[in-house]
Amino acid sequence: MSNNLRINKNNFIDQTVRISFKFNGKKLFGYKGDTLASALLANNIHLVGRSFKYHRPRGIMTCGSEEPNAIVQVGKDPALTDPNVRATEIELYEGLEAFSQNCWPSVNFDIGGINNFLSPLLPAGFYYKTFMWPASFWEKYEFFIRHSAGLGKSPTEPDQDLYDHQFVHCDVLVIGGGISGILSAKLSAEKGLNTMLIDDKSYLGGSTIYQDDDIFKINNETSNVWLKNQIEKLKKIPNLKIKNRTSVAAFHGYNYLLARENLTDHLSINERKEKIRQRLLKIRAKKVVIATGAIERPLIFSNNDRPGIILSSSIKKYIDYYGVKTGENISLFTNNDSAYETAISLNKSGVKVKIIIDIRENPSSILSEKIEKTGIKILRGHTITNTDGYKRIKSIDVMKLSKDGENVVGNKTTYKCDCLGISGGWTPMVHLFTQSGGKLKFRNNDNVFIPDENKTPSEQISVGSSNGDFELDDVIINTVKNIKIFLGLDKNDYENLDIKCSKEKQKRNIWLLPSNKPISKSKPFLDFQNDSTAKDVKLALREGFKSIEHVKRYTTTGMGTDQGKLSNMHALGIIADTTGTNMGELGTTTFRPPYTPLTFGAIVGRNVGEFFDHTRRTAIHDWHVENKAEFENVGQWKRPWYFPKNGETMYQAVQRESKAARESAGILDASTLGKIDIQGEDASEFLNRVYTNAWSKLAIGKCRYGLMLNEDGMVYDDGVTTRLGENHYIMTTTTGGAANVLSKLEDYLQTEWPELNVYLTTVTDQYSTMSICGPNSKKIIKKIIPSLDLSDESFPHMSFKNSKIDNVNCRIMRISFTGEHSYEINVQSNYAKDVWEKCIEAGKEFNITPYGTETMHLLRAEKGFIITGQDTDGTLTPSDLQMDWIIGKKKYDFIGKRSLYRSDTIREDRKQLVGLLTDDPKEVLEEGAQLVESLEKPIDMLGHVTSSYFSPNLNKSIALAVVRSGKKLKGKKLIVPMENKNINVTITDTVFYDKENKRLNA
Amino acid sequence: MFIINCPYCGERDQTEFSCGGEAHIERPKQPTELSDDQWAEYLFMRKNIKGVQFERWNHIHGCRKWFNVVRDTSNDKIHAVYKMGERPPVK
Structure with missing residues (x-):
C-alpha cells in the first residue's frame, strides 16, 4: 500500500484493524471502516472496470449508490458469487475477493477496447440499424451480441444463503440518516411516535458528519460535532428503531415500502455462518419522511470519463471520512460552490490542489474567499475542453468560455493532474417521492426537479436536500418548520438554532460544455455505465425521437444498473437545449423501483424449495409411500400416479393396473376431489341454478352427475352430487377446481341470489374417499360390511347408503368413473388409512390392485x-x-x-x-x-x-x-x-x- | 398495495382480497328474453375507467364476504366501502 495516500486524522476508519483483500487476484489491504472503493483508492488503484460498449478504462467515480463505473464481481464461489456490486457500497471484510467485469483477458489489457476506436461506427441504435436484415440471420447475430454484452456473471449453483421477510408497522418512517433525517426522526420520536429511521450506510449523519470546517457552525460548534451529539441523544430514545445498511427499494401507495436490510455482507465469510444474509422489510407506515438527500452531478465535456475523474464531493468524502487521498495533484472543475469545500478539505490534509476551474464569472462567497487566501489558483469563466491519459487522467485542456457560454475563446492551456474533481451541481433524490405517486416541479434558478408540495400524496413529506434545500441553514430551518406542521408538534429546541454557513452567490449551468473541437470529434459521456454520449442524444433528436422516454430507450441513457442517477438530468438538459424546450415542460423519465438493485434472494425470502408452495397430502398418503407409489402433482396435492412393482416402467405398471381393475378389482384414493357440503331449504333450487341438468326430482339417497358452466356457456367443472337428505347435498368437484368452484358458488349466493337459504361448507379435507371398482368390488364391500344389502334393487347404480365399517360412520356411493361396477367409500379422514387397509386386506383374495391417476385417466378414456x-x-x-x-x-x-x-x-x-x-x-x-x-x-x-x-x-x-x-x-x-x-x-x-x-x- | 376496510373485518392488507371486477352489473332475471346483443352486454362489456370506479371485492383469505369498493384507479384511493345490496354512495 502506498501509505502516503492514507492520512491519519479521522475517527471513522479504525487504522488499528488491518483487513486483507484481493482485487483481480492481487493481495491488498485496507482498514476496518473502508469500502472496497476507498481501499482501492488508498492502494492507488483507480482503473477498476471497462465500459459496457466501447470497453474504455473506467475508474471509481463516486462514493455511493449512484456509482456507474466501479461495479465488480465479488467472490469466486459458483453458488455465492455476486455480480454488479458497487465497490463504493460494499464494506471491506477479511478475505474479500473482487474482480473487474466486462473485460477480457484483463482490465489492463482488454481486447474489447478495440470498440473504442470503432466508436464512430457504433452510434446510438447501431444494433437496430445494422442487424435488421436478412431477418433469418438474427439468430446468428444474436449469439455474438449476447456474448459481448452483459456485465457480471451470474452464479451457476443454487444460492446457499438465507434470506428473510419481515412485516414492519410504524407511526413514522424516516428514510435517510443525514442531518434532515436525524432532525425529523428525533422530533418524531420525542413526540412519542413509534419511529423507524433507515439509512443505507453503516453510520448515521450523511455528509454533515464529516463537515468539520468552522465555516459551518451550529450553536457555536462545528456542524459535525453538533450533529454527532444529536445522534448520541437520538440513539437513546426507546421508541425509535434505527436500521443501518438498509436501502429502501420501493415506495408504493398507502405508505407501503420495501427495504432491503443487509445483515452479513460486511462480515468476513466465517462470521456469516448460520446468519440471515438479507432481510426484506415490508413496511406499512402511517407517515413517511423522505430525507434521501441529493447526489452531485458530473459535468459533460469531452473525455470526462477517464479513471481519476471523480465527483468533487466524493473526493471530499474520501479524504475527510476514509482518510484517503484520491491523488497527489488534484484539480477541480465546477459550476457551483461545492468544489470549494472539497478544496478546503484537501488543503487541510496537505494535498496539493493546483487549480480550480469555475465556469462562473464571479463566484464569490465565504468559501471562495477562504480558498483565495490559500493561494490556490481559480480560473473563472473557464472550461475544460478535453482530457488526456488512458488508464488514468494525466492532463486537462482549459479554455476561456465566451460570455454566452456557447463557445470557447482564446488559447488552450494544458495542466497536468492525476485526479480531477468535477461538480455540476446537485440533483435531489426524488426517486421514492415519484414512485409513491408524487409529481415534480422544475426550479429554474438552479435547474432541479423538486417535489411539488401541491402534488404530494398524503401522509408523506420530503425534507432536506431531497426537497431542494442545499445550504445548511435552509436544510435545518425548513426541515424543522415542515416537520412541525407534518407531525403536529409544539415548540421544540431546534427552532432557534444559531446556524452559520456559506451561501452560494452565483449560479451558472451549461449542460453540454463547449469545446474547441466539433462535437463529432469529441466524447462527452452522459451515461458512463451504458456509454452513451451527448452525441448519441443529439443524433436521436436528429432522427426524430422527441419524447424523453423514446430518447432514453434509443440511446440507452439511464438504463444501466445505476438507472441514470448521474446521467438523466444532463440528457434532459441537452434535449431541452437542442429542441429549445423548457426542462419543466419536458418532464422526466419514470423512476421505477427498485431504487438500487435487489437480490433475487431478498425478493423470494424463505419461499424456496419445499416452502415455495403448500403441499397437500391425503390421509392415506403414508400407505402410498410405503407401497412405493410414484406421485404426481395435481394442484398442491400429491396424488399417487402409479404403483410400480418389481422395477416396472410407468407404461407397464399402468397396463397391469388397468387390466386388474377391469378383470377383478382396483382401488383408488380419490380423497383429493373437492367436496362441498350444501345445506338449506333452497339447496335443490340452488343446484338447479348452478348445474345444467334438473335436480328437484332427485330422490334422497340418489346421486347425479352434474356439469357446471360459466355464464359464457363453457364447461367449467363437473362431478357427482348426492342428496343426503331433504335439504342436504354433498357436491364433488374436480381436484383442481375445488377452491374456485366454492368461490364461484359463494359469489352467486351472496351477490345474485341472496334470497336463497343455502349454506356451503368445504369438507374436502374432512372426508377421505376411496373408490373400489371392478367385477369383484361387490364381494369386497360385502366382506367389509356384511350387513349391507348390496342388491341392485336396494343399492342400484347412482345411489348412496349410510353405513358403518366397524364403528366408523361412512357414506357409500355406488358411482363409477371407470364404467365398472364400483363403490366409493367416504369416511372421516382420521379413519381413512385404517379403512383403506381393511379394503386392501379384504381384497387380497381378489388381487385388489391400487392404482393411481394415470390408470384412472386411461380407464375413463376407454369409456369416453x-x-x-x-x-x-x-x-x-x-x-x-x-x-x-x-x-x-x-x-x-x-x-x-x-x-x-x-x-x-x-x-x-x-x-x-x-x-x-x-x-x-x-x-x-x-x-x-x-x-x-x-x-x-x-x-x-x-x-x-x-x-x-x-x-x-x-x-x-x-x-x-x-x-x-x-x-x-x-x-x-x-x-x-x-x-x-x-x-x-x-x-x-x-x-x-x-x-x-x-x-x-x- | 393498498389497504381495504372490509365492512365485516376492518382494515386489512390488499393481499387478503381478490377483485371481482365492475360492480352493479346485475345478472338479468330473464336471460332467455334477451337478444344476443343484450346478453353480450351483460356477459362481456365492462368499463375500465381511469378514475373513480365501482368494484366488487371478496375478502377471500378472510371472512369470504363479497362487498363493493369505490376506488380511484389512477391513484388507488378508496372513497367508500359498502355491503352487497346497499346503495352506492353518491359520487
Missing part, C-alpha cells in the same frame, strides 16, 4: 368420460363435448344457459370432442398433437389430441381429440403430422369400451 381441464379448455360447450343429454331443456335458467344459443355457440364448425383410432393400433398419439386433413400447404389445423393411451383392455391405441366440425366427421381419415412421421387416424365415437354400459351392473 371427459376430464375437465384436460379434454376441455374453457372453450367447449356441453354440445361441443357431445353431451347435449345433460342440458335440462325444460329448465328456465341456469348459469350459462343463455350463452348456449348465442350466434357463436351454435356454429356447426366449432371444435368438438371426438374419439380417434390410429390405423396402426400399436401407435400411441402424443397429447397435444395437431390434426390435419392433408399435408398440402398451406396446412389447415383442424384440432388437437386431448387424451391418448394404449388400452390394454381393447389391445389398441385410443385417443380423444377436439376437431373442427368433429361431430359430422365420424369415419373421416385425418393425419397427425409428427416431427419424423405422419400418423393416419380415423374419427370415431368417444366411447371405446362397453358402449351399452353392461359392466356397471356386472
Whole structure:
C-alpha cells in the first residue's frame, strides 16, 4: 500500500484493524471502516472496470449508490458469487475477493477496447440499424451480441444463503440518516411516535458528519460535532428503531415500502455462518419522511470519463471520512460552490490542489474567499475542453468560455493532474417521492426537479436536500418548520438554532460544455455505465425521437444498473437545449423501483424449495409411500400416479393396473376431489341454478352427475352430487377446481341470489374417499360390511347408503368413473388409512390392485368420460363435448344457459370432442398433437389430441381429440403430422369400451 | 398495495382480497328474453375507467364476504366501502 495516500486524522476508519483483500487476484489491504472503493483508492488503484460498449478504462467515480463505473464481481464461489456490486457500497471484510467485469483477458489489457476506436461506427441504435436484415440471420447475430454484452456473471449453483421477510408497522418512517433525517426522526420520536429511521450506510449523519470546517457552525460548534451529539441523544430514545445498511427499494401507495436490510455482507465469510444474509422489510407506515438527500452531478465535456475523474464531493468524502487521498495533484472543475469545500478539505490534509476551474464569472462567497487566501489558483469563466491519459487522467485542456457560454475563446492551456474533481451541481433524490405517486416541479434558478408540495400524496413529506434545500441553514430551518406542521408538534429546541454557513452567490449551468473541437470529434459521456454520449442524444433528436422516454430507450441513457442517477438530468438538459424546450415542460423519465438493485434472494425470502408452495397430502398418503407409489402433482396435492412393482416402467405398471381393475378389482384414493357440503331449504333450487341438468326430482339417497358452466356457456367443472337428505347435498368437484368452484358458488349466493337459504361448507379435507371398482368390488364391500344389502334393487347404480365399517360412520356411493361396477367409500379422514387397509386386506383374495391417476385417466378414456381441464379448455360447450343429454331443456335458467344459443355457440364448425383410432393400433398419439386433413400447404389445423393411451383392455391405441366440425366427421381419415412421421387416424365415437354400459351392473 | 376496510373485518392488507371486477352489473332475471346483443352486454362489456370506479371485492383469505369498493384507479384511493345490496354512495 502506498501509505502516503492514507492520512491519519479521522475517527471513522479504525487504522488499528488491518483487513486483507484481493482485487483481480492481487493481495491488498485496507482498514476496518473502508469500502472496497476507498481501499482501492488508498492502494492507488483507480482503473477498476471497462465500459459496457466501447470497453474504455473506467475508474471509481463516486462514493455511493449512484456509482456507474466501479461495479465488480465479488467472490469466486459458483453458488455465492455476486455480480454488479458497487465497490463504493460494499464494506471491506477479511478475505474479500473482487474482480473487474466486462473485460477480457484483463482490465489492463482488454481486447474489447478495440470498440473504442470503432466508436464512430457504433452510434446510438447501431444494433437496430445494422442487424435488421436478412431477418433469418438474427439468430446468428444474436449469439455474438449476447456474448459481448452483459456485465457480471451470474452464479451457476443454487444460492446457499438465507434470506428473510419481515412485516414492519410504524407511526413514522424516516428514510435517510443525514442531518434532515436525524432532525425529523428525533422530533418524531420525542413526540412519542413509534419511529423507524433507515439509512443505507453503516453510520448515521450523511455528509454533515464529516463537515468539520468552522465555516459551518451550529450553536457555536462545528456542524459535525453538533450533529454527532444529536445522534448520541437520538440513539437513546426507546421508541425509535434505527436500521443501518438498509436501502429502501420501493415506495408504493398507502405508505407501503420495501427495504432491503443487509445483515452479513460486511462480515468476513466465517462470521456469516448460520446468519440471515438479507432481510426484506415490508413496511406499512402511517407517515413517511423522505430525507434521501441529493447526489452531485458530473459535468459533460469531452473525455470526462477517464479513471481519476471523480465527483468533487466524493473526493471530499474520501479524504475527510476514509482518510484517503484520491491523488497527489488534484484539480477541480465546477459550476457551483461545492468544489470549494472539497478544496478546503484537501488543503487541510496537505494535498496539493493546483487549480480550480469555475465556469462562473464571479463566484464569490465565504468559501471562495477562504480558498483565495490559500493561494490556490481559480480560473473563472473557464472550461475544460478535453482530457488526456488512458488508464488514468494525466492532463486537462482549459479554455476561456465566451460570455454566452456557447463557445470557447482564446488559447488552450494544458495542466497536468492525476485526479480531477468535477461538480455540476446537485440533483435531489426524488426517486421514492415519484414512485409513491408524487409529481415534480422544475426550479429554474438552479435547474432541479423538486417535489411539488401541491402534488404530494398524503401522509408523506420530503425534507432536506431531497426537497431542494442545499445550504445548511435552509436544510435545518425548513426541515424543522415542515416537520412541525407534518407531525403536529409544539415548540421544540431546534427552532432557534444559531446556524452559520456559506451561501452560494452565483449560479451558472451549461449542460453540454463547449469545446474547441466539433462535437463529432469529441466524447462527452452522459451515461458512463451504458456509454452513451451527448452525441448519441443529439443524433436521436436528429432522427426524430422527441419524447424523453423514446430518447432514453434509443440511446440507452439511464438504463444501466445505476438507472441514470448521474446521467438523466444532463440528457434532459441537452434535449431541452437542442429542441429549445423548457426542462419543466419536458418532464422526466419514470423512476421505477427498485431504487438500487435487489437480490433475487431478498425478493423470494424463505419461499424456496419445499416452502415455495403448500403441499397437500391425503390421509392415506403414508400407505402410498410405503407401497412405493410414484406421485404426481395435481394442484398442491400429491396424488399417487402409479404403483410400480418389481422395477416396472410407468407404461407397464399402468397396463397391469388397468387390466386388474377391469378383470377383478382396483382401488383408488380419490380423497383429493373437492367436496362441498350444501345445506338449506333452497339447496335443490340452488343446484338447479348452478348445474345444467334438473335436480328437484332427485330422490334422497340418489346421486347425479352434474356439469357446471360459466355464464359464457363453457364447461367449467363437473362431478357427482348426492342428496343426503331433504335439504342436504354433498357436491364433488374436480381436484383442481375445488377452491374456485366454492368461490364461484359463494359469489352467486351472496351477490345474485341472496334470497336463497343455502349454506356451503368445504369438507374436502374432512372426508377421505376411496373408490373400489371392478367385477369383484361387490364381494369386497360385502366382506367389509356384511350387513349391507348390496342388491341392485336396494343399492342400484347412482345411489348412496349410510353405513358403518366397524364403528366408523361412512357414506357409500355406488358411482363409477371407470364404467365398472364400483363403490366409493367416504369416511372421516382420521379413519381413512385404517379403512383403506381393511379394503386392501379384504381384497387380497381378489388381487385388489391400487392404482393411481394415470390408470384412472386411461380407464375413463376407454369409456369416453371427459376430464375437465384436460379434454376441455374453457372453450367447449356441453354440445361441443357431445353431451347435449345433460342440458335440462325444460329448465328456465341456469348459469350459462343463455350463452348456449348465442350466434357463436351454435356454429356447426366449432371444435368438438371426438374419439380417434390410429390405423396402426400399436401407435400411441402424443397429447397435444395437431390434426390435419392433408399435408398440402398451406396446412389447415383442424384440432388437437386431448387424451391418448394404449388400452390394454381393447389391445389398441385410443385417443380423444377436439376437431373442427368433429361431430359430422365420424369415419373421416385425418393425419397427425409428427416431427419424423405422419400418423393416419380415423374419427370415431368417444366411447371405446362397453358402449351399452353392461359392466356397471356386472 | 393498498389497504381495504372490509365492512365485516376492518382494515386489512390488499393481499387478503381478490377483485371481482365492475360492480352493479346485475345478472338479468330473464336471460332467455334477451337478444344476443343484450346478453353480450351483460356477459362481456365492462368499463375500465381511469378514475373513480365501482368494484366488487371478496375478502377471500378472510371472512369470504363479497362487498363493493369505490376506488380511484389512477391513484388507488378508496372513497367508500359498502355491503352487497346497499346503495352506492353518491359520487
